[in-house]
Amino acid sequence: MFENILNQYALEQYDYIIIDCPPYLKGLTTVALTAADSVLVPIRAGQFSISALKKMYNHILWVRENLNKRLSVEGILLTMFEPNTKAWGLTKKVLFENFGDDILHTVIPKSTTITEAEFYGKPTMLFDVKSSGSVAYLQLASELMNKGLLLEH
Numbered sequence: 001m002f003e004n005i006l007n008q009y010a011l012e013q014y015d016y017i018i019i020d021c022p023p024y025l026k027g028l029t030t031v032a033l034t035a036a037d038s039v040l041v042p043i044r045a046g047q048f049s050i051s052a053l054k055k056m057y058n059h060i061l062w063v064r065e066n067l068n069k070r071l072s073v074e075g076i077l078l079t080m081f082e083p084n085t086k087a088w089g090l091t092k093k094v095l096f097e098n099f100g101d102d103i104l105h106t107v108i109p110k111s112t113t114i115t116e117a118e119f120y121g122k123p124t125m126l127f128d129v130k131s132s133g134s135v136a137y138l139q140l141a142s143e144l145m146n147k148g149l150l151l152e153h
Helices: 002-013 028-035 047-066 087-102 113-121 133-144
Strands: 038-044 070-083 103-109
Touching: 002 133, 028 047, 038 047, 047 070, 047 087, 070 087, 087 103, 103 133, 113 133
Parallel strands: 038 070, 070 103
Antiparallel strands: none
16 A cells, blocks of 8 residues: 555655664564665663664564565664764674674664754754764765665665
């Protein structure tokens, strides 16, 4: 149903459609995964995040096997990165041990500018293009384009 709506209207007008979903394994997330070509999974530091990522990753594999054969994982994106904390060091270690090939090189830092931009209802790029968050998101776009991910679909 959702895929039919996308095909009927949006795909005629747009090359890419980004659907931001909550990290739930049912409902809208499953519907979006069923309609999607690929998924980018953000994660922040912490044991709960790693546990949730393992469940989400298994759910993505289940959706690919049962509902959407073309679904691929674009990558796992480390967000709200704080390099000087032990939690991030431990999180990165576990992530690379379990999902090494899927971890993107770009890391989105914890940034007050991102939070402020959200508060003012502006994209980070328009709020402060030189902020660490804006630079990181531009780097992410570049990484995805260099991998050919944004050009293949």
